[in-house]
Structure formats: C-alpha cells, structure tokens
Amino acid sequence: MLSSFTNAVRRVNPLQRVSPYFKTSSFIRSLFISIKETPNPDVQKFIPTPSMSILPPEFGHTMEFSNEKEARASPLASKLFEIPDIKSVLLGDTYICVTRNDGVEWEYLNPSVFHTVLDISYFFSTPDHQPVVLKPEEIPEDPNDIKEGDSEVICLIKELLNTRIRPRIKADGGDIFFNGFDVDKGEVQVRLTGACKGCSSSSVTLKQGVEQMMRHYIPEVKSVINVENDDTPEVRAAKEKAEKELQKDFEDELASAIADEMKKMKKSKNG
Template sequence: MLRLISRQKKVAINRTFLRSLFIQTQTTPNDDALKFLPSMKILPEQTTIEFLNGRQAFKSPLALKLFGIDGVKTIMIGHDFITVEKKTQDDWSLLKPEIFAVLTESLNNGTPVLNEQHQADASDQALLEEDDEDEVVSMVKELIFTRIRPAIQDDGGDIEFVRFDYETGTVYLRLRGACRSCSSSSITLKNGIESMLKHYIEEVEAVEQIEEDEDGNEFEDPLAAKKPVQFEEAQLKPRSRDVAPPPSL
C-alpha cells in the first residue's frame, strides 16, 4: 500500500484493483471512521445516505455487503465517497483489507449502491427540500450548504438542516457519518456553526444537535460551549449590530 500526504491528512491508495478502479482512504477527525474514495461517482451530486446498522441497509446492496464485515458499525455513502465507522475495539489494520475487497469487487461487478426505487428517491431528494421555505430558513440553508457542508463532507461526514424554532430562535441540525460520533462534534456545532449563523442571521439565537440512536430514533442534545471551531467566512452581508464578525479560517 502506498502512503501519500494530502492537505495534512494521511491518504492511502489501495493498489489491488480491477480494470481502472482504485480506492483511496482518508483519515477523519473521528479515529473510528475512515473515508473511502473510489475512482468513480456513486450517488447524485450533494446526496448522502447513512445506515446506522444492518437493518437499515435493506435499500443498499452495497451497504449490506459492508455490514457483513465483522467490526463495521455504521456506513455513510456520498456522491463520491463512502465513510465507514468501525466498532471501537476493532483494528483498522484488519478491517481495511476486507473493506477494500468488498468495495473493489462490488463496484467493478456493478453491485447497486441503492436499489432502483431508493436510487430514484435519492435523485429527487434535493428537489423536495426547497418547498415552502421562508426567508430565514433559506438563509440558514444557504450558509450551511455553501460554507459549512463542504468542510463537514471533507471530514467524511455531512450536515442536515432539520428545522428552525421561531419562538426560541433555535436551529436544529443533524450530523452524519464520521462527524456524528466524533468527540469534537458538539464543539463544532456550538461554536463554529452557531457563531456564523448568529452573525449573519438576526433571528438565530442558538444551534442544537438532533441525535439518533442505532434504530434511528431522534433525541436532542444541548451543545456544550468550548473552544471555537472556525469556518470560511460567508460572502453575505452581516446583520446590523455593533459586534465583530466571527473569525474566519
């Protein structure tokens, strides 16, 4: 296996491949999650789908095969990457060869990433998200989509807008993939994302995370304020008030 360094992240190339397919792995802030990068597009642009256990993977033949590997805990599939989270007690040195083998064989043999019905649903996902949005929700989504989501996806995760509470000014978000169980996720949400949304959108007063158990049941987790995490400053006009803007990267 060849080791490379890219953007201060360890990147490995699996050189066992068929035809022209090769797979890279990229580390994430979560030690139990790795981002696998096959040399092909997997899902429609800006689409991700997460499976928290094998029972949820019925819609994805590829995910079912990956869950057949002992030690795989969760899987998230994106446009051009697959994030695999392992059980804490398992070792990547044992899991990676098995994951490489499943991905290489499945993608070369044409194993569907999603079955036909759910593939169509994934293609329509982005079109359904804009219905009945008001100005505040649209602004929140724009900031998340253009400034925050790319950084989250680069770390093998994703972020999803859930809802905005107009009475409390609270934005509820959900983290996916490597970022969902990362120890720094609450810090990122509370101090990086919240500070940006509060600065540019007057109605926003707080950000909270919606979490899920392994069966997909939601519960809310108040976020702890700790060391700020910074994102690229958005090119939007800040709301009028006498405070300094949040720091940029």
C-alpha cells in the same frame, strides 16, 4: 471542522481481473483506494482513484445506513455490513465512509473493506442491472432542500448550510442536515452524520464553526444544537406524551389505592 489527513494508498490488479462485469469503452489500467482519516478515529473515508461516481446524484449528497435493515436499499452497503464490527456506512458522491465498532482495530477491518470496495460490479451496472442504491422512490428527500412554504429565515439557514457549512463537513467524511428552527428561541436544530456523529469535536464544530457563522449571517439565529435520530421534536413530543400518560396512570392507581385503604379503615372502625 479542521483536521489533518494521512493517506494510505493500495494498488490492485487491473480492473478486468476484479470484476467480469466491468464494461466501459475507456479502459482503466489500475484502481487505487485512498484512505483518509477523519476527526473521528472510529470513521475512515475510502476514496477510489480514478474518481468514480458511487452515490448517483438523484439520491442527494450522502446516504447513511446505520444497520443491516437500512442497508438493504444498497447492495454496496449491504456487502459492507457483512463484515463483522461495521457499525455504519455512509455513501458519498465519490467516497465511502465506514464506522467501526468500539475496540476494533482498523488493521483488522481494512482488508475486508478494501476487498468489498474493489468489487467493481457494485460501482457499475451488472448483467442484473444492480445499482449502488435501490428503489429511489423510497429514499427520503434531502432535509436541506428549500421547499415551498419555508419561511425566509429557514431558506437562509438552508442556503448557508448547503453553500458554506456542508462542504467543509463533507470534506471530513460527515454531513449536516437541517432538522428544525425554533422561532421563539432562535434555535437551529441540525443532525450530524458520518464522521461527525459521536465525534468528540462535534460540539466544538457546532459552537465555534456552525453557530458563529449562522449568527453572523442570520440575526434571527441565536444558537445551534445537534439532535440525534432519536431526539427529534416528534420523538420528544411522543416521549413527553407517554410520560404524562404514565404519570396520570400512577396518580389514578394511587388515588384508587388510597380510597380502598380508607374504606377498609372506615369499615374496621365501624366494625
């Protein structure tokens, strides 16, 4: 995904004035927040400088929170969701992506986001040992990890995603996850998050970028499609099952109604 970035930098007071909980042997004078625009105008990328670890490595490359309930696992994301008109939050290793609701101006949101990001107590341990993300055992594993039992083709797909495709998409404030591979169709299913989710250029990225690269390196791949969280194979199967059950119920009720009507007509005729 190609984009041009514009930066906005804001200087704030020394860190010891931002949070009484900041403890480190290396004294940092000032903290800066860089804002990078992404290809999706509803998503902005906030990068603290000097660089500091936001999402611990044990939680993977990125973690997205789409609502307040999901954000309970992260004190930082939870605080960001207290800001009105925040639609989703994505935490990266050294950055944060914030998605706004439709019709909201960044000029209105940025001061509140700055204030929350600059609360250094959410980046470092507090006296209560409150980390950025809670309960690591409840966090799902990265779908892009190569697992025992993965076929050779799936291993190649995941390796290509992680080494060649994912870094480029992450640079624009998004992420891409392996969702499945249809052997018969040669179809790779992926899920886009962050700035790439809902972005008008995401289809171009998939077809002219991801799909071309996949087909070039892996002959078994014929196409790449994006599936939303509510459009996974499992969800589609459940929907199809529900539709079939509804259709059967309708047909049974129709047959019963026709039978009742025929009985009434026969009784009326005999009478």
